[in-house]
Amino acid sequence: MNTPISIIVVEDDPIVLHRFMTMFTSNPRFTLVAACSNATTAHSVINASHADVLLTDLGLPDGNGLDLIRQCTEQHPDTHIMVISVFGDEKHVITAIEAGATGYILKDDESMEVEQAIVQLCAGGSPISPAVASHLLKRLRPEADEIKLTKAELEILRFIAKGYTAQEAADLKHISYHTVTSHIKSIYRKLHISTRAEAVHEAVKRHLL
Amino acid sequence: MNTPISIIVVEDDPIVLHRFMTMFTSNPRFTLVAACSNATTAHSVINASHADVLLTDLGLPDGNGLDLIRQCTEQHPDTHIMVISVFGDEKHVITAIEAGATGYILKDDESMEVEQAIVQLCAGGSPISPAVASHLLKRLRPEADEIKLTKAELEILRFIAKGYTAQEAADLKHISYHTVTSHIKSIYRKLHISTRAEAVHEAVKRHLL
DNA sequence: CGGGTAATCCCCTGTTCTGGGGATTAATTG
DNA sequence: CAATTAATCCCCAGAACAGGGGATTACCCG
Numbered sequence: 247m248n249t250p251i252s253i254i255v256v257e258d259d260p261i262v263l264h265r266f267m268t269m270f271t272s273n274p275r276f277t278l279v280a281a282c283s284n285a286t287t288a289h290s291v292i293n294a295s296h297a298d299v300l301l302t303d304l305g306l307p308d309g310n311g312l313d314l315i316r317q318c319t320e321q322h323p324d325t326h327i328m329v330i331s332v333f334g335d336e337k338h339v340i341t342a343i344e345a346g347a348t349g350y351i352l353k354d355d356e357s358m359e360v361e362q363a364i365v366q367l368c369a370g371g372s373p374i375s376p377a378v379a380s381h382l383l384k385r386l387r388p389e390a391d392e393i394k395l396t397k398a399e400l401e402i403l404r405f406i407a408k409g410y411t412a413q414e415a416a417d418l419k420h421i422s423y424h425t426v427t428s429h430i431k432s433i434y435r436k437l438h439i440s441t442r443a444e445a446v447h448e449a450v451k452r453h454l455l
Numbered sequence: 456m457n458t459p460i461s462i463i464v465v466e467d468d469p470i471v472l473h474r475f476m477t478m479f480t481s482n483p484r485f486t487l488v489a490a491c492s493n494a495t496t497a498h499s500v501i502n503a504s505h506a507d508v509l510l511t512d513l514g515l516p517d518g519n520g521l522d523l524i525r526q527c528t529e530q531h532p533d534t535h536i537m538v539i540s541v542f543g544d545e546k547h548v549i550t551a552i553e554a555g556a557t558g559y560i561l562k563d564d565e566s567m568e569v570e571q572a573i574v575q576l577c578a579g580g581s582p583i584s585p586a587v588a589s590h591l592l593k594r595l596r597p598e599a600d601e602i603k604l605t606k607a608e609l610e611i612l613r614f615i616a617k618g619y620t621a622q623e624a625a626d627l628k629h630i631s632y633h634t635v636t637s638h639i640k641s642i643y644r645k646l647h648i649s650t651r652a653e654a655v656h657e658a659v660k661r662h663l664l
Numbered sequence: 665c666g667g668g669t670a671a672t673c674c675c676c677t678g679t680t681c682t683g684g685g686g687a688t689t690a691a692t693t694g
Numbered sequence: 695c696a697a698t699t700a701a702t703c704c705c706c707a708g709a710a711c712a713g714g715g716g717a718t719t720a721c722c723c724g
Contacts, residue, residue, distance in 0.1 A: 343595055349585075357571055363585070366566065372588035376558075376572070376580030382591050383581050386552055396670060409653030411710065425672050431713070432670090440712070441680095442652035444618030450659045605700060620680065634702050640683070641700090649682070650710095 250277045251368055254295070256288040256302040256314060257281075257330070262353070266301065269361065276364075285309030292318050297325060299364055304331040304338060312345050319346030326367045330360070336381045343382070349373045395433060395454060402429040407446045407455055459486040460577055463504070465497040465511040465523060466490075466539070471562070475510065478570065485573075494518030501527050506534060508573055513540040513547060521554050528555030535576045539569070545590045552591070558582045604642060604663060611638040616655045616664055 253270050255278065257263040263283055270276040279297040282288040285306040292300070292314065300318050304311035315327050328349035329342050339350060349367045351358045355375040363373035374382070395403065405415035412430065416423040434440055437448045449455045462479050464487065466472040472492055479485040488506040491497040494515040501509070501523065509527050513520035524536055537558035538551050548559060558576045560567045564584040572582035583591070604612065614624035621639065625632040643649055646657045658664045 340595070343592055348589065348592055357568070357575065359566070362566055366585040369586075370589060371585030372592050373585040374583060374588045376575040376582040377578075379581035379583045379588060379591075380557065380579060382588075382595060383552055383557055386549070386591060386594055398671060406652045407656040409648055409650040409656075411650075413710085421671090422673055424674055427711085427713095428672075428674095430711090434712080439618055441618040441620075442650070442711080443615045443655045446652045446655040447616040447618075447659070447664075450656070455656075607701060622680085630701090631703055633704055636681085636683095637702075637704095639681090643682085651681080 250275055251299060251364060252277045252279045252297040253299045253301055253364070254279045254288075254291060254297040255281045256283075256285075256300070256306070256311070258283050258303060258306050262303075266360075273361065275361075285311070285314060288314050289317060292321060296322055298368055300325055300327045301360075301364070302327070302329060304329060304333055304342065312341055315342060315345040315347055326364075328364060328367055328373070334375070334377050334381075336384070339378050339381045340385065350378045351375050352377060395436060395449075399429050399433050399436075400454065402426055403433060403445060403449055404455065406430070406442050407449070459484055460508060460573060461486045461488045461506040462508045462510055462573070463488045463497075463500060463506040464490045465492075465494070465509070465515070465520065467492050467512060467515050471512075475569075482570065484570075494520070494523060497523050498526060501530060505531055507577055509534050509536045510569075510573070511536070511538060513538060513542055513551065521550055524551060524554040524556055535573075537573060537576055537582070543584070543586050545593070548587050548590045549594065559587045560584050561586060604645060604658075608638050608642050608645075609663060611635055612642060612654060612658055613664065615639070615651050616658070 253276055255263065255266045255270070257266060260283065263281060267278060267281050270278040279295055280291045282291055285308050288302070300314070302311050302314055311329070315329070318325055318327055326349065327347045328351065329347045330351050330353060331338065332353045334352050342350060349363060349372055351360065351363055351373060352375040355377070358373060358375055366373050401419065402415055405418065410418070412426040413423050416426045433445055437445060439445055439448060446455070462485055464472065464475045464479070466475060469492065472490060476487060476490050479487040488504055489500045491500055494517050497511070509523070511520050511523055520538070524538070527534055527536055535558065536556045537560065538556045539560050539562060540547065541562045543561050551559060558572060558581055560569065560572055560582060561584040564586070567582060567584055575582050610628065611624055614627065619627070621635040622632050625635045639651070642654055646654060648654055648657060655664070
């Protein structure tokens with residue numbers, strides 16, 4: 247509450263940039279470390295200085311906002327990164343998050359207040375526009391591709407994933423070696439595959455493990 | 456905009472429930488289909504009727520809110536499910552999302568407006584409290600585990616995960632069969648494992664794939 | 665009650681892995 | 695520059711796997 251939150255802003259649109267500058271210079275809770283309007287400048291600013299928050303656009307004229315995020319994540323792991331963009335599509339969103347952003351607000355999202363979002367960001371939260379968050383949820387709960395393995399098959403699959411041989415799994419489950427291989431063959435049939443590694447891969451993808 | 460959003464509310468706290476009832480009966484944009492104060496009633500309501508939105512608590516006196524979500528997801532796949540809970544921990548959050556919730560607001564989150572969130576929910580968005588969203592991000596971008604596989608090893612690993620044999624991978628990469636098996640042996644050494652299935656399993660766990 | 669399916673068991677044959685051993689040639693890095 | 699590591703190549707033997715066949719028992723659902 248006492249020490250102000252220091253911020254670096256990167257935004258190519260002069261009008262929006264000006265809005266941010268006003269926002270962060272007129273409010274005593276914030277300190278504006280730098281305001282950049284292109285990627286090149288931003289790269290050197292991030293290189294030379296440190297801030298609590300990097301607030302950045304994704305579409306820069308002379309480079310990619312993602313690279314800024316990657317650079318910042320690497321050089322200043324403790325800086326919170328907030329994306330403010332017009333892009334709400336899955337590709338942009340996922341890439342930005344994977345690059346290290348922990349906040350993502352759409353420019354046309356009326357429901358989010360930037361100042362408040364930044365405070366939440368510094369408190370460890372992740373302010374995300376609803377339209378953006380839906381992409382993340384999709385990733386977490388990808389459609390159950392409704393191929394069902396039986397209980398026995400799943401158990402065998404778990405043994406396989408742990409590296410047990412068919413014989414070892416058989417011993418552990420006190421069933422015949424032939425039963426185990428038989429289950430494995432069923433798994434192959436159901437998942438349209440033909441190796442153990444592939445089985446584990448598919449099972450993970452389909453959230454069966 | 457014209458047709459009101461129909462809602463089923465499940466909430467055991469009478470005061471909060473009353474607040475919701477007022478909220479949805481006094482606003483013409485919403486229609487309150489039902490308001491339940493326990494899981495049992497809610498189960499039969501969901502069974503018998505349909506709504507655009509299920510707004511539910513997680514901590515019910517006579518059952519689990521998660522089961523409500525699961526039931527609703529199954530019986531009414533087109534109903535949007537919003538969780539309003541005091542629980543913001545990872546376990547509750549992830550389970551609820553995986554069960555089918557597409558919105559998750561913390562009860563003490565001042566920054567979210569329930570009415571607005573529900574509208575966004577119906578528009579395909581996912582209103583999520585920042586503190587909750589941070590758990591989701593963690594899932595998507597968990598820390599890179601320190602064991603490093605080389606580029607060549609990773610490539611081979613990807614082939615293995617897809618079910619290719621060493622010979623096939625060798626042909627595709629135009630290198631010797633021996634090189635491929637050699638890389639595989641390195642992978643085994645680094646990950647302390649001994650089968651392909653295990654390699655895929657570990658690689659997924661460590662987010663190398 | 666009959667059909668479907670899960671779970672269990674068995675055989676056979678050719679292919680592929682696993683896990684030892686070694687070697688050479690770049691790069692990288694202290 | 696010396697040491698290390700990556701990336702490439704090679705050999706071998708025994709173990710495990712893939713994929714084909716068939717079989718029995720038991721349970722659930724309509």
